[in-house]
Amino acid sequence: MIYLIISILAGVSIVIARIINSNLADKIGLLEGTLINFVTGLMLSLVFLLFSSEAVSFSTLDFTQVPSWAYLGGAAGVIVIFLSSYLTPKVSAFYLTLFIFIGQLFTGIVIDYFTLGELSQGKILGGLLVLFGLVFNLRIDRKQEMRSA
Structure with a gap:
């Protein structure tokens, strides 16, 4: 619980x-x-x-052992915060949450593929279903906007 x-x-x-x-x-x-x-x-x-309670020892750190792609996490965070701040007033909270969820799901699938060498068909199918549902809902909303305009 x-x-x-x-x-x-x-x-x-x-x-x-x-x-x-x-x-x-x-x-x-x-x-x-x-x-x-x-x-x-x-x-x-x-x-x-x-x-x-974590102990941090900087003397044992060797930054040359860290893969270069690991440093892209900060850049990805900046991009996500920047885009989120830009899109929040322009897109409904529901759609923005779905966009972020779909982005996280497919990014996770790509990371799993490159790090573990596996593709989860269930995750791909689930992500595609959510994506198709989002596109379907966006089309319905557009048609309703056109009718009311």
């Missing part, structure tokens, strides 16, 4: 964060809002690290 509550709270926090980021970007600009988002995230991450 606790995991269900945590997952619901995580989903709620994502929607709230999108709204806050969008409002911030509207007030100070997209790039500035994205920068503030990452600086705030860095500071909070450092606070959590300081109060966690």
Whole structure:
């Protein structure tokens, strides 16, 4: 039961964060809002690290052992926050959540393929069903907009 509550709270926090980021970007600009988002995230991450029981030893780190693609996570985060802040006022929360879900699902499938060498037919089928449902719903919404205009 606790995991269900945590997952619901995580989903709620994502929607709230999108709204806050969008409002911030509207007030100070997209790039500035994205920068503030990452600086705030860095500071909070450092606070959590300081109060966690994890031991960090920088002397054993060898950054040359880290694959170069691993450093793209930060760039991907910047792109996601930037696009989310830009699209939130323009797209309904329902569609934006579906777009993000579909993007995460297919990115996970691609990562699984390149790291594990496997393709999950169930995940692909599920993702395609959600994608087709989204396209179908978008078409219905467009037809209703045309009728009412």
